Amino acid sequence: MNSSRPTRLVTDSEVSAYEADGGVCLRGVVDPAWLARLAAGAEEALKDHGPHHYIQSAPGDPGFFYTEYFLWRRLAPFRDFAVNSPGGEIAARLTRSAQVHFFMDGLFVKEPKTARPSAWHQDQVYYPVDGNKVVIMWFPLDPVSADTALRVVKGSHRWGKSFSAVMLKDDEDVIQQDQGHIRPPDFDAEGDRYEILSWDVEPGDCIAFNGMAVHGARGNMSGSRRRRAVSTTWLGDDTVMGHRSEMEVQYNPMLKVAKGERLVDEELFPKVWPKR
Numbered sequence: 001m002n003s004s005r006p007t008r009l010v011t012d013s014e015v016s017a018y019e020a021d022g023g024v025c026l027r028g029v030v031d032p033a034w035l036a037r038l039a040a041g042a043e044e045a046l047k048d049h050g051p052h053h054y055i056q057s058a059p060g061d062p063g064f065f066y067t068e069y070f071l072w073r074r075l076a077p078f079r080d081f082a083v084n085s086p087g088g089e090i091a092a093r094l095t096r097s098a099q100v101h102f103f104m105d106g107l108f109v110k111e112p113k114t115a116r117p118s119a120w121h122q123d124q125v126y127y128p129v130d131g132n133k134v135v136i137m138w139f140p141l142d143p144v145s146a147d148t149a150l151r152v153v154k155g156s157h158r159w160g161k162s163f164s165a166v167m168l169k170d171d172e173d174v175i176q177q178d179q180g181h182i183r184p185p186d187f188d189a190e191g192d193r194y195e196i197l198s199w200d201v202e203p204g205d206c207i208a209f210n211g212m213a214v215h216g217a218r219g220n221m222s223g224s225r226r227r228r229a230v231s232t233t234w235l236g237d238d239t240v241m242g243h244r245s246e247m248e249v250q251y252n253p254m255l256k257v258a259k260g261e262r263l264v265d266e267e268l269f270p271k272v273w274p275k276r
């Protein structure tokens, strides 16, 4: 059985960096055995796709770009990671929360030569959760260089701005523009106006970022290295049911929770910290 504790303490300066910058890389914080287990789960998902999967690359594109969400609802390695891994404890530390509930996971596979990027976006505009203590933890399952790993626009979680939610695949808006949202700009084309945080990472490391932090990733232009990652979302103390105008069907089971209520229904949002 893999350890349910982090391999080391998350330091005060890492918590401060997370709060100030909206994103931080925690090196060697999870036993790589967990990532091996998730990698086995990822291969299962690639062979037998779940109901919330999207093939982001078009037929004939070089490489292959696969995403799937809510794997923890159907595959044991993902469920085990959600409930028993050190993720809940790390999330509690980063968000200074007494209690943490698991929200969702996502698998992002970019096979070698995948050109398609993951568009700049903020995760929290896609789902019905309000609060500042939403933390996403992105775990690479392969060694990934900084130009291919997830990148965060430094400080963007503090802009007080919600961009429209775009489909990773084709950049179509999924939330109406009439809510006053605008598309995220192409931060790579903005010269030095923004600082983009990026890190070389390997299994056991974790890139943690705030739910409102703008982030994205380039394609995987490597000729031979796979780029598989699991992204996990955790809810800290101040998080409640929010409202979004157009929600994906995968969030529908959550709509029984009233706006403003805590997301503590054990079936939908298992409590993962403190451990039982």
Ligand SMILES: O=C(O)CCC(=O)C(=O)O
Pocket (backbone or CB within 6 Å): 106, 108, 118, 123, 136, 138, 150, 215, 216, 217, 229, 231, 232
């Ligand atoms: O890994 C990627 O390419 C994108 C991941 C992402 O957008 C996320 O974790 O929210």
